Amino acid sequence: MNSLAEPKKWERFFWPVLATAALFALWHFAVVWTATKVFPSPLDVEKGIAQLLRKNILWMDIADSLRRVAFGFGAAAFLGIPIGLMLGWYPAANRVVNPAIQLVRPISPIAWIPVSIIFFGIGDKAAIFLIFLSAFFPILVACVHGVVTVPSIFRRAGMNFGLTPFQILQKVVFPAVVPEIIMGLRIALGIAWLVVVAAEMIAVDSGLGYLVIDSRNSGKRYDLVVAAMLMIGAIGLALDLVFRRLGKLKSVRWGFRDAS
Amino acid sequence: MLFDYCRAGFALIHSQGHMKSPRNLNSALPPVAFLAFLLICWQIAASRQAFPILPGPVEVLGGIADLVRHGLLLKYVVASLFRVTWGFVSAAVLAIPMGLTIGWYRRSEMAVNPILQVLRPISPLAWIPLAILWFGVGDLSAMFLIFMGCFFPLLLTAIGAVQSTPDVYIEAGRNFGLSPAAFVYRVLYPAVVPKLIIGLRITLGIAWLVVVAAEMIAVNSGLGFLIVDARNAGNRYDLVVAGMVIIGIIGLLLDLGMRSLERVKSFRWGYSEA
Amino acid sequence: MGVVTTPPAIGTKLSVDHVHVVFKRDGKTISVLEDINLEVRSGEFICIVGPSGCGKSTLLNTMAGFLAPTSGSVNIDGEAVRGPDPRRILVFQERGVFPWLTVEENIGFGLFRLPRAERDQRIARYVELVRLQGFEKAYPSDLSGGMRQRVQVARALAVNPDVLFLDEPFGALDSITRLLMRGELLRIWEAERNTVIFVTHDIDEAVQLADRVVVMSSRPARIDRVTTIDIPHPRNISSPRYLELRDAIYEQIGLAYTL
Numbered sequence: 001m002n003s004l005a006e007p008k009k010w011e012r013f014f015w016p017v018l019a020t021a022a023l024f025a026l027w028h029f030a031v032v033w034t035a036t037k038v039f040p041s042p043l044d045v046e047k048g049i050a051q052l053l054r055k056n057i058l059w060m061d062i063a064d065s066l067r068r069v070a071f072g073f074g075a076a077a078f079l080g081i082p083i084g085l086m087l088g089w090y091p092a093a094n095r096v097v098n099p100a101i102q103l104v105r106p107i108s109p110i111a112w113i114p115v116s117i118i119f120f121g122i123g124d125k126a127a128i129f130l131i132f133l134s135a136f137f138p139i140l141v142a143c144v145h146g147v148v149t150v151p152s153i154f155r156r157a158g159m160n161f162g163l164t165p166f167q168i169l170q171k172v173v174f175p176a177v178v179p180e181i182i183m184g185l186r187i188a189l190g191i192a193w194l195v196v197v198a199a200e201m202i203a204v205d206s207g208l209g210y211l212v213i214d215s216r217n218s219g220k221r222y223d224l225v226v227a228a229m230l231m232i233g234a235i236g237l238a239l240d241l242v243f244r245r246l247g248k249l250k251s252v253r254w255g256f257r258d259a260s
Numbered sequence: 261m262l263f264d265y266c267r268a269g270f271a272l273i274h275s276q277g278h279m280k281s282p283r284n285l286n287s288a289l290p291p292v293a294f295l296a297f298l299l300i301c302w303q304i305a306a307s308r309q310a311f312p313i314l315p316g317p318v319e320v321l322g323g324i325a326d327l328v329r330h331g332l333l334l335k336y337v338v339a340s341l342f343r344v345t346w347g348f349v350s351a352a353v354l355a356i357p358m359g360l361t362i363g364w365y366r367r368s369e370m371a372v373n374p375i376l377q378v379l380r381p382i383s384p385l386a387w388i389p390l391a392i393l394w395f396g397v398g399d400l401s402a403m404f405l406i407f408m409g410c411f412f413p414l415l416l417t418a419i420g421a422v423q424s425t426p427d428v429y430i431e432a433g434r435n436f437g438l439s440p441a442a443f444v445y446r447v448l449y450p451a452v453v454p455k456l457i458i459g460l461r462i463t464l465g466i467a468w469l470v471v472v473a474a475e476m477i478a479v480n481s482g483l484g485f486l487i488v489d490a491r492n493a494g495n496r497y498d499l500v501v502a503g504m505v506i507i508g509i510i511g512l513l514l515d516l517g518m519r520s521l522e523r524v525k526s527f528r529w530g531y532s533e534a
Numbered sequence: 535m536g537v538v539t540t541p542p543a544i545g546t547k548l549s550v551d552h553v554h555v556v557f558k559r560d561g562k563t564i565s566v567l568e569d570i571n572l573e574v575r576s577g578e579f580i581c582i583v584g585p586s587g588c589g590k591s592t593l594l595n596t597m598a599g600f601l602a603p604t605s606g607s608v609n610i611d612g613e614a615v616r617g618p619d620p621r622r623i624l625v626f627q628e629r630g631v632f633p634w635l636t637v638e639e640n641i642g643f644g645l646f647r648l649p650r651a652e653r654d655q656r657i658a659r660y661v662e663l664v665r666l667q668g669f670e671k672a673y674p675s676d677l678s679g680g681m682r683q684r685v686q687v688a689r690a691l692a693v694n695p696d697v698l699f700l701d702e703p704f705g706a707l708d709s710i711t712r713l714l715m716r717g718e719l720l721r722i723w724e725a726e727r728n729t730v731i732f733v734t735h736d737i738d739e740a741v742q743l744a745d746r747v748v749v750m751s752s753r754p755a756r757i758d759r760v761t762t763i764d765i766p767h768p769r770n771i772s773s774p775r776y777l778e779l780r781d782a783i784y785e786q787i788g789l790a791y792t793l
């Protein structure tokens with residue numbers, strides 16, 4: 001924005017690499033200078049990751065976390081998208097249901113933990129339920145908003161060409177809403193990824209969240225703690241990138257004005 | 261105005277017309293009825309349980325009354341709000357200037373972006389072991405967790421706000437020969453404020469989510485603690501759900517409060533662009 | 535000015551009979567159109583001009599069937615207009631093209647009842663007619679404003695409508711593109727000879743394009759005057775007759791034509 005010259009192509013790699021390297025260096029030296037016995041240096045973390053990989057623990061934990069997210073998020077999308085589209089299409093229904101939604105939505109998924117433990121006990125199902133809850137509302141809200149804001153010009157054109165109301169829903173409203181649905185899914189996935197970590201810390205005994213807590217509890221292995229944290233960050237980023245990619249498809253791109 | 265007449269007219273034939281409903285008691289009835297219906301279902305389901313575990317709405321109200329009588333409700337609410345305020349404000353005070361600066365200098369954003377993208381998806385709760393390591397169990401830990409939950413979203417919001425300022429504003433500012441300080445004060449700040457407020461509102465919601473989790477794990481007061489403690493010390497699920505309800509209500513109030521801030525006139529101009 | 539008697543005159547495509555449109559909003563009653571009477575012959579090119587406001591578009595939407603008149607009726611081929619219909623397609627000012635479909639998918643939008651071979655053939659024909667060959671697989675976001683309007687016109691024509699309504703279709707374009715598009719529209723019209731009703735606030739545009747120009751007053755809108763443009767195409771926009779007709783309309787609306 002304020003660069004006096006347009007950054008050159010090579011700069012796109014140079015600066016991040018420089019900054020990241022500087023960060024690692026800073027981290028390393030901070031550990032060395034403070035002579036801390038507990039906090040890991042970058043090398044410790046790397047060794048920790050290698051150790052986890054060798055024992056296959058890391059893969060299993062990653063798989064467990066992803067599996068829970070897949071089920072919870074999948075269920076949230078499976079229910080949230082059609083319900084959201086319906087509520088958006090029938091404003092009368094939306095008026096009735098919306099206040100109830102607005103009241104339940106701000107309740108932190110984490111506050112639901114005790115209730116979910118009552119229903120499902122400690123284990124997978126409780127975690128999946130929590131992920132479902134946390135992903136459901138953003139998806140629902142995005143779908144409703146998407147339908148409600150379809151420009152009336154598109155619907156009129158649909159009517160003009162002799163489409164039945166169902167055809168209009170199918171050929172005009174739905175394609176018009178897809179960009180917003182994708183945006184909602186992307187946000188919901190981000191939230192789901194945050195919640196799975198929380199759920200795993202409290203309600204189950206496997207997965208990346210559990211790894212974080214357990215590494216500390218059983219042996220103060222902070223190198224593994226940080227390793228697990230970085231894994232969480234990396235996978236969360238990867239998931240987000242998948243949806244960004246989706247948003248770049250040509251038939252959907254028009255909906256993202258700045259195509260970020 | 262004229263176009264509104266057109267739109268009202270199109271609604272006549274447009275079968276899915278979004279016609280404005282009269283804002284009176286008539287339109288408040290259906291949603292209230294729906295809520296009442298849900299509450300009744302809940303009550304029936306609760307009273308028909310084999311083992312009375314999950315409380316019905318009546319029991320929950322009783323639980324809330326209980327808390328009020330013991331003076332705990334206010335105490336816990338204040339404790340939670342206190343932590344949220346500190347964590348949120350400290351995150352804002354750090355993240356916003358940093359974000360505005362990073363957003364302004366393109367190269368710094370390029371440099372820092374990958375690091376941010378990796379750190380952002382890390383749930384604040386994953387920081388718990390480190391929080392306890394550095395701050396022990398207690399208020400400071402909880403505030404640190406809230407800070408971590410708020411810092412990255414606010415940073416990214418600030419960066420985004422600067423980057424999406426229309427170039428025309430920047431060029432106009434330069435054209436009129438403003439000094440850097442005047443430029444920031446008269447052009448940049450007003451331009452970013454609307455987006456910042458939206459970001460603050462969303463992040464406040466996140467902060468409220470995190471405080472509940474942080475309290476469940478790291479402290480011994482507050483609404484999150486209430487939920488965990490009520491269950492552990494005696495299976496008082498009526499208090500558990502009472503806690504959930506109160507959390508929901510306060511979360512909603514915080515959100516509404518921020519939204520009314522968005523409506524303040526001097527911030528509203530930002531929405532004609534959005 | 536056409537005054538309607540019950541059997542429509544021979545060759546009449548569309549007739550507007552004593553149409554009133556009144557809106558109720560917040561308890562107030564606003565009369566937008568007052569006693570509109572108009573007869574349009576088959577194959578005619580009509581322009582409706584008037585000051586900026588809602589009357590012209592309201593009339594167009596009423597004729598196209600998107601709006602029910604408060605009283606009076608619109609008849610096309612003797613049949614009353616009761617709703618939107620693919621026999622009378624409306625082209626919007628902008629953003630009417632579906633952004634998630636390619637050019638050829640847009641043009642083929644109304645052709646879903648046809649067998650594939652025939653549909654492809656028609657699409658190809660209209661792509662050629664509006665001179666967008668090479669852009670069949672492009673998305674609207676890749677096209678300029680003028681090209682998008684051409685897609686809309688092709689989409690409208692592909693279903694062979696009886697009447698084509700255009701609501702300030704060139705209003706969002708720059709003036710050079712507007713001139714080019716006018717020529718394009720005339721060329722297409724002369725090839726297809728649909729009945730065209732074209733709303734604009736640009737008086738020059740109306741006089742350049744139309745067989746007859748309908749001048750409307752401001753709200754509540756009435757038809758002030760219908761002028762026949764008796765200059766054959768191609769029209770010389772500097773000819774005395776053109777200027778005479780145009781200035782008469784300026785005067786009718788009450789505009790000065792010296793600055």
